[in-house]
Amino acid sequence: MPADYMGWLRREGRIVIVGASLAGLRAAETLRAEGFAGELTLIGDEPYEPYDRPPLSKAVLLGMASPHHTELPHRREIDAKWRLGVAATGLDLAAKRVRLADGDEVEYDRLLIATGVRARPWFKEEEARLDGVCLLRTRDDAVDLYRRLKAGPRRVFVIGAGFAGSEVASACREMGLPVTVAERAGAPLVGALGGVIGAVASDLQLENGVDLRTHVTVTGLEGDAVGRVRAVHLSDESVVEADVVVVSLGSLRNTEWLAGSGLGAGPRGIACDAGCRAFDFRGIVTDDVFVAGDVARSPHALFGYQFLSLEHWGNAVAQAQTAAHNMICHGADRRPHLWMPAFWSSMFGVNIKSVGVPPMGEQLMITQGSPAERRFVGVYGYQGRMVAAVSFDNTRWLEFYQRQIERGAPFPVEFPTTDRRPEGRQPVDADFPDPSLPSHGPMVTLSGYSPADQQLVFHPARH
């Protein structure tokens, strides 16, 4: 190893980024912006240059934007070797090599893994193959679903009322299509925002003519003689005829290709330290493998050092920039990734935005506006602290709440605010479902283990 390894790495090292989407692209740009002059390779399994996903479930479905024109703007020239349309299939940590699906191998001095997540498919493979059963994650998915919606199906059926599913339902209603939404929990968005806010989302869907079925699961999809989906069977024994079924059951982390590599990678993502360095399966930090974006899972000081795994657009950008910076600098100059979780969505004409980690909250207070009017800010509290806030059509206040969360402001919220209503004076139970119950993949994973599959009882030392 050269004496000035970092200097050498920056001048002529080889950096490989697996995952050519938002995080991968922004990391590449940051590397170049910070002076990395070596060889840069981006590997992506889709044949496209990095594109933006948020429009796919909104503007693209409504025909207001072309799915072919959601490329992410490049912030600067990155002079990279692109290996698109070829998936990474394996990693040899000792030899520092990434194996590709076409048999090729790529050597690296530093590796960034940004393979993200994919849509969780319908669990019965045969039914999943029926014509008309769709997923919505990639550009190709959006092209396909848009074409089907535009053809005017008699009814669309959405399985799962998380953000993506609710956005699809919203697009359908805006297009005048009959739509049924089935959700295992008691309301839409409960996994992300809890039952109190979920009830508001329920009303929003019902008012907009969605046939919303809660506390049910889909037991089977039925096809016709030529293999087109025609009906959906539910656990309450009802049957709904539909010719398009959108499976919106959250996502799966793209970590299978790392099986056997020795990295600490699994269904909940790849664990890393706050500096985005991946852990191996023994919990030892690597120094040449970094992780960013949806696939990463890193500890956050503001939220009790929980390993947060965030499917948030802004997190992908911020974490990629931090990872890229840390990849090419000495230890003392590294930065922690302490991004404030934030996401937005829009459905049925309402803008929904949140900051912090709502599912960590036990209680909720409506501090501004009123849920009945669909315009409000709600604040989540955990053990006497503000940990998150959500707004419906009230985005401009969230910055304030973000600052409050950052400084660990007390909860309940005692101070007066403009537009505080009488019903917002007392905290209520935020009503999150029992985390041990299976649910589709949450956008925020709070800890390493699902309580349902935790097999280890850990007794910390007490001093």
Next chain:
Amino acid sequence: MPQASLLRQITDFANRANPYPLYEELRRTPVLHEADGPYVISSYYDIEALLHDPRISSDAAKMTATGDDELSEPETTGLPPSFIRLDPPEHDRLRRIANSSFGPPHRPTRIDSMRGELAQIVTDLIDGFGDARQIDVVDGCAYPFPVTVICRLLGVPREDEPRFRAWVDPIVAGLDPDTRTSAESERVAQEARLQLGMYLNGLVEQRVKEPRDDMLSDLVNSRGPDGAMTTMEVLTTAVLLLIAGHETTVNLITNGMLTLLRHPEYLQRLRQDPILSVKIVEELLRYEPPVQLLPQRTCITDIEVRGVTIPKGSRIWLVLAAGNRDPERFKDPDRFDPDREDLQHLGFGSGIHSCFGAPLARLEAQIALSELARRLENPRLVEDPPPYRPNAVLRGPRHLNVDFDGLNP
């Protein structure tokens, strides 16, 4: 107590041409409080935070309840408060209705579709310079332009524009604290408000019967989920758009021309590349913002800013122009640099009261500045600094005389 004189110096006309050294001094005490005076906030991040703080009120009623300072005067239009002086939920309702006829999502192209018309108005004004070799940018272009635009936008018939202007001028003049002291000018302004109100009311009645494609028609016929505005609310909103969108735009254009004449390399580049006007206008909003400070905020509970507790009911001034040149936020803040990578500013405020007319103001300034740059041959500043208006809040030159060698076609 050296600080005691600081606010006095800011409102002192003698410092109007260059208040920036005062702002620099102000930033040394980020939360400045003089006896009986407002709490003055001057750092970028503090201002930004307070603009998003739900413990801060813009409500005119709350303001008068806690007493006035010399800049925090209530609107004197004789109408109920416009949404700029209201808190949610009333603010949100009125602003939403107004916006549904102005911007996205309901009217995403209303402003952009006026591009050709705006360019034509500017062209006509510049053509009007005729054979002159010296013009006042204020009277010749920056001042008449926004009135004409707001008339078209609201739906004031072209033949009424001169009458309309005759009412607007004294009202706008009445915004200056200095002229307000004169009983005669106050009487004239009052009379003009009455006339303007009656005139707008007439238009409103027409638009109820016969809607057209203009903002007044949309306002009187709004039928969205927020319901309709009352006639009084329509009048208040129309007058707000008129006044708030007026002096500010005049100053943006005039400050812009002045700054370009002081930085001829950018004037030259703009002449060749009108697209540069986008960056130039953004940097202007940072470097010479038309609204220098927001004096109309009160806190509804004790709040803490940088370790200072501001007691409930206190008046707060947010000095946008000082925040815009805060070295904690901007590299080399006193340099006019439209090429800076980080083009941000508080020029339009932020939060729920962020400038409603921003898209229109931007377009007006971009078009006016690029056209003036293109058509004036070899323009030269006659007097630097030019004479300023008295107003410390809406700051800008009263005249901007420019010599030039001829007009390009």
